[in-house]
Amino acid sequence: MTFESSIAFIFAFAIVVAIPGPGVIAVVSEAMVKGAKQGWFTVYGIIVGDFIYLSCAMFGMGLVAQVMGETFFVIKVIAGIYLVYLGIQLWRSSGSFTFGVKKADPRGNFLAGLLITLANPKAITFYCVFLPNFIDLTRFSLRDYALVSVLDISVLMAIMAIYIYLAVATGRLTGKHSGVLLRRTAGVIMAGTGATVTLN
Numbered sequence: 001m002t003f004e005s006s007i008a009f010i011f012a013f014a015i016v017v018a019i020p021g022p023g024v025i026a027v028v029s030e031a032m033v034k035g036a037k038q039g040w041f042t043v044y045g046i047i048v049g050d051f052i053y054l055s056c057a058m059f060g061m062g063l064v065a066q067v068m069g070e071t072f073f074v075i076k077v078i079a080g081i082y083l084v085y086l087g088i089q090l091w092r093s094s095g096s097f098t099f100g101v102k103k104a105d106p107r108g109n110f111l112a113g114l115l116i117t118l119a120n121p122k123a124i125t126f127y128c129v130f131l132p133n134f135i136d137l138t139r140f141s142l143r144d145y146a147l148v149s150v151l152d153i154s155v156l157m158a159i160m161a162i163y164i165y166l167a168v169a170t171g172r173l174t175g176k177h178s179g180v181l182l183r184r185t186a187g188v189i190m191a192g193t194g195a196t197v198t199l200n
Contacts, residue, residue: 013126040160057132
C-alpha cells in the first residue's frame with residue numbers, strides 16, 4: 001500500500017464514517033443520555049464489526065454479503081430488534097434525569113455496536129467494493145494488512161470521538177432543563193433506526 005493510497009483511504013473512509021448511519025445514531029444516543037463511556041462501548045463494538053469485514057475482504061471473501069447468505073438477514077433483524085428494544089427502554093425509563101447517571105451496560109452497548117455494523121450494508125459496500133481501489137487484494141502483505149487495520153481503527157475512533165464530544169455536550173446542556181424530552185427523543189431515534197435496519 002503506497003503513501004498516496006493510504007492518504008486516499010483515510011479521506012474516503014473518514015467520509016463514510018462521518019455520514020450519519022445506524023452506528024453513529026446509536027453512539028450519539030447512548031453518549032447523549034448516558035455519557036461518553038457508554039458511547040465508547042458502542043464504538044468498540046463497531047470497531048470489531050469493521051475489523052471482521054476488513055479481514056474478510058482482504059483475505060479473499062470480498063463478496064461476504066453473498067457468502068453469509070441468510071445469516072446476514074438474521075443478523076440484520078436481530079440488530080434492528082435490539083435497537084428498537086433499547087429505544088423503548090429509553091422512552092420508558094422513569095425517575096428524575098441526571099446526565100450520565102445511568103446503570104452501565106458495557107456488554108449491551110458493545111453488542112449493539114457489533115450487530116449494527118454486521119448488519120450495515122454501508123460497511124459491506126465499503127470493504128467489499130471500495131477497498132480494492134486502495135489496495136491490491138491479490139498481492140498484499142501482512143504489513144499492508146496491519147497498516148490498513150491501524151488506519152481503519154484510527155479514523156473510526158477520531159470521527160466517533162467528535163460525535164461523542166458533541167453528544168455529551170448536548171446532553172449536559174439540555175439534561176438540566178429537559179431531561180425527559182431528551183431521553184424520549186433519543187429513544188424514538190434509536191427505535192426508528194432499529195425499524196429501518198430491520199425493514200431495509
